Amino acid sequence: MAPLWLLVLLALAVPSWPTWDTCDGTCGLRPMAEEFGSGSGAVPGAWPGLASIQDPHRAGSGHVCGGTLITPTWVLTAARCFPRARNVSSWRVVLGAWDLSDPGPEAQVRQVRRLREHxxxxxxxxxxxxxxxxxxxxxxxxxxxxxxxxxxxxPCYIGGWGSREGVSQDTREVLWEAQVRLLQPELCNGAEAADSPQVCVELSQRGSGTCQVDTGGPLVCRDRGSEHFWLVGVTSGARGCVFTPAWRFSHWILLTMGTPEGTPGSPGPEPLNAVLLQFFSVMRDLLRFLRDPTG
Structure with a gap:
């Protein structure tokens, strides 16, 4: 009979999520998009990490908030999206969609298992x-x-399915995007900016109104040294271009997800999924060595 410690190693060496390999240990990529931040409708596939969080009891698509897929089973969003959500397990998350009124075959829909708020x-x-x-x-x-x-x-960008100033709305809920500029903290004019550190932006195109992006949606910036885009903030309100900065909650993400202590992604440290993949790889190598020490 195998020793208990060996069984524990075996359990750790096999990921509980069978779809980790489909992500290839990467994040922040946009395989389908060549252009970004046009200030109008985004092309299909331009925001592959963007999620639509939906309440089935709401009219239309049920879209309530935006979010970001950070692991195959976790989506990051804003807590204010759920002020009175008692049965969040009835809510759904749609990924890979461009037009929420007609998501298409590329879209994936998942029910919510549980909600964790900061x-x-x-x-x-x-x-x-x-x-x-x-x-x-x-x-x-x-x-x-x-x-x-x-x-x-x-540069930095915002995107979502929310309404925009000066743009007529129809029955379609099509993804849009815009390029933005980061502002110095003292230039933040959001109502919450004075009470806690925030990231504030303004639209790069003059005269294009306020960035009425979906609550919970991401502010992403490109790493100039690579093809990766990084989430640097989560929209904390539908107006004012004010975002909760990622550095304030990145450690909380790890604790909430129950992952090993480490860095959940930054230009230098590895992203969350890469940390886990490395952990599982080390455990598999150790298990192979224990089975055959001679190699």
Whole structure:
């Protein structure tokens, strides 16, 4: 009979999520998009990490908030999206969609298993009832631990299905995007900016109104040294271009998900899924050595 410690190693060496390999240990990629931040409708596949969080009791698609897929089973969003959500397990998350009125075959839909809200910040995590599979239209987002004004990360973008000033609305709910500029902290004019550190932006195109992005949606910036985009903030309100900075909750993400202590992604440290994949790889190598020490 195998020793108990060997059984524990075997259990640790086999990931509990069968779809980790579909993401190839990467995050922040956009396989389908060549252009970004046009200030209009985004092309299909331009935001593969973006999620639509939906209440089935709401009219239309049920879209309530945006979110970001950070592992195959966890979506990052804003806590204010759930002020009176008693039965969150009836809610759904749609990934890989461009038009919410007609998501298409590339979209993946998952029910919500549970909700975890930060005690002090306007951020929350949704655990999905089963993992999604990464594809050209569904990818993981990278969470940055950089400071309030991330060095080496620009340009920056916002996107979502929310309404925009000066744009007529129809029955379709089509993804849009816009390029933004990061502002110095003292230039933040959001109502919550004075009470706690925030990241504030303004639209790069003059005269295009306020960035009325979905609550819970991401502010992403590009690493100038690679093809990766990093999530540096979560929208804390539908107006004012104010975001909760990622560096304030990146450690909380790890604790909430129950992952080993480490860095959940920044330009330098490895993203969350890469940390886990490395952990499982080390455990598998150790198990192989224990089975055959001679190699």
């Amino acid at each position: 005690r002090d910040l306007d951020v929350a995590l949704l655990e999905l009832e089963r993992p999604v599979e990464c594809s050209d239209f569904v990818q993981l987002g990278c969470v940055s631990e950089a400071g309030p004004r991330p060095g080496g990360l620009e």
